[in-house]
Structure formats: structure tokens, C-alpha cells
Amino acid sequence: MSFPKPQTDPVTIGEAIESLLKHGVPVRFTAYDGSSAGPEDAEMGIHLRNERGLSYIMTAPGDLGMARAYVSGDLDLVGAHPGNPYAPMELLLSHLSFRRPSITEALRLVRGLGIDKLVPPPVPPQEHLPRWRRAVEGLRHSKGRDAEVIHHHYDVSNRFYELVLGDSMTYTCALFESPEATLEEAQAAKYDLICRKLALEPGQRLLDVGCGWGGMVRHAAREYGVKALGVTLSLEQAQWAKEAIDREGLGDLAEVRHLDYRDVMDTDFDAVSSIGLTEHIGVRNYPAYFGFLRDKLRPGGRLLNHCITRQHNRPQRTGAFIDRYVFPDGELIGSGTIVGAVQDAGLEVQHTENIRRHYALTLAEWCRNLEANWDECVAEVGEGTARVWGLYMAGSRLAFERDEIELHHVLATRNEEDGSTDFPMRPDWRA
16 A cells, blocks of 8 residues: 655745744845745845755754855845945844744745755855864864964955954954044054053063064054064964064064964063953963963063953853854853953952943944955955955944943053062053
């Protein structure tokens, strides 16, 4: 006896999307099968171009599948430039709410759309190994692994970074002292604030770990007469920084080495700055990290740690998109954990400051630069990588605006053996 095959009504992609959302589609959704969902008069929308994009979404539900489709060019955010997709992302994050379908509903959707869509396409070339694969294939935060992930993000193209970051060539939060300040003025203000917090004076020695393209090193040498050493794991950053030092005639004061900070042998620095490196260290490595930086300071020296933080001190996994496309092995935690780790390393915390709103402004400027220089950026790194950057920077801007992540300065001193310090009773950073 033969049994008839179950009949499955075709399901349009638009119907599938609507069935998965709690409150409907907040933007206009269109798909390659001609179906649609959401308000017809919406100024912004999503367009799914092809079956590969659908397979990405079905085989990796959530931000990873959407990101794969977007990076591959299989999904477009309509009504926004790919270099600055802030507006549709804000709308989607504010109003998009998925519901969990029942097993029966899920089976109907799969059968209606085609079981072949559950075959994962090759991931985009911009995607790094998932965290569990990295843990299996190599020790996280070993020198070799750290060099690999830093290369993944920072050795994209110095020309690309020039187009996005602007003349300051600085890839960390700026400090906008007025609404009219330019990005370059705000980056200079950030470096100057750090120099004042560190009380830098001519003839002193500064170590800047994770120095990037040498912005802090050059500012401290040029404006404060400090002998500054910067180290970075990115070869392209080190080469660019050395050329900039030579152009500015700072070779007698400033130096940048292509080096893991753990391999710095010099000691007795008057000050140490860590600007945007702690995010790459790993929370479990904080004791060794801050202990190492303490040992680089002379008694009486100062440490300034500048890093992205969470608004709480509970462990929280990084999202799949950020972990695989932007900062592999990156890890964030609250400022309280950082303060505790600094104190446990034998340093006295003197001052903390949260400047998260400034990072939202910084990211807005970077997105504008990417949009304005889109064609050249695409020619330099390819459209997929440029799309990654637009998505990541617009999403990060939203996260800072919503206080989902923050940016903290922690200033500490290595006191004399008797506990004495020359730290001022009431410092005025704007003096």
C-alpha cells in the first residue's frame, strides 16, 4: 500500500517574514520571489535579492545570517547608503521583534520555502573562524593567536583607514569639547586630555601599548617633549607610524615598534598609556596585563587605561557578527571589573571617567567619511569588507547612544613603597 505524499502549500518569503514577527514588519520588505510585507509607503526597507541570501538567513537565524546575506550583497537596506546604514538599523533595532514559531509552523515554513534552503552556502571571505573553532585550533590570547586576529582587523589597508578615520588616523574614541569641533580637533583633544592626566613633562618617558598608527606617541612627543615608545602587533600600522614620525621630524623623541606588548623589555617609564588595547586582552588575563604595565612604571609613575566597557560587570558573550567579522576574540566587561583588576595589580586608582557619548559622535563621523569616500573604499578593500564596516560602525554608534556599551578612562598611580604619591589633591584636567 502506498501513502500519498503530504501536500505543502507554497509559502512566499514575505509571508514567512510576517509570520515570524510579533508586531509586524516595521519597514517595507521585498524579496526576489515578488512577495512583500510591511507598510507600502515606508521610506526605508529591506530587499532580499536571491536564494543564497535566503539560505544564509535560514541556516543562521539572527544577526549572523542577516550579516552574511548583507555582506555578500544578497540583502540590501533600502533608503540608506551602505557606508552609513544608521537610520534603517535604528528603526529595525527599535521595532523588530521576532517570535519563536511552533515546530509545526517551522516545518511548514521550511517545506514551503524549500528544504534545499537549509544547505548552508559558503560563508563570506570576510568571516573569521567561530569562537569555538578558535578555542579548539589554538590557545586564545597566545601571542600567535593575538597576532592573527589583530591582522584580521587592522591590516585591512592603511589607505582605507585614512579614508575612514581622516587626517588624525586615530581609531579610538575622540573628545568633542564643543558641538562644532571637527573629528581631527576632537582626536587631538582626546590625546591632550590623556597627556594632562598623565602629567607629562619634557624629558619624561612614555610607553604606549597598542599604539595603532602612533597618534598618541606623536602627540606626546610633539606637544609635551616626551620620549615616547609605541608598540603594535600590526605591521601595517607600525610601518605607517614610522613614516609619519619621519615626516614630522620626531625621530629623536618618538619610536614605534612592531612588537607584542608582552615583549617590551624597557622599564622605568614615567607613564604608560593603553588606548583601545584592553578590549583585545581577555578578562581572565587582566591580572597579568595590569601587573605587566605596573612593572613598566617607575615608582610615582602613572597609568591611563582607555577602553570600551559594558554598563554592567556580568559576563556577556560578544554577538556573532562582531566576533566573526570585526573583533575576533574581543571581550568587554564593566569598568568596575577593570578598576578592581588595576587595584589588585598594586596600583592606586585616582580617577575614572565615562565618555561614551563622545564615541557615538566619533562613529557618526567615521560613517560619514565612509559614505563620502565609498567608491574609493570599495576599490581599496572590496564591497564586502566596506559593507562590514558600514554595518559595524552604525551598529556601534547605536550601542553607545543607548548605553549598551560605554568608554571609560581609568587613571592610576604606582605609588612609592611607603604609599606616598605626588598626585594632586584636586586635579583639574582642563587647567
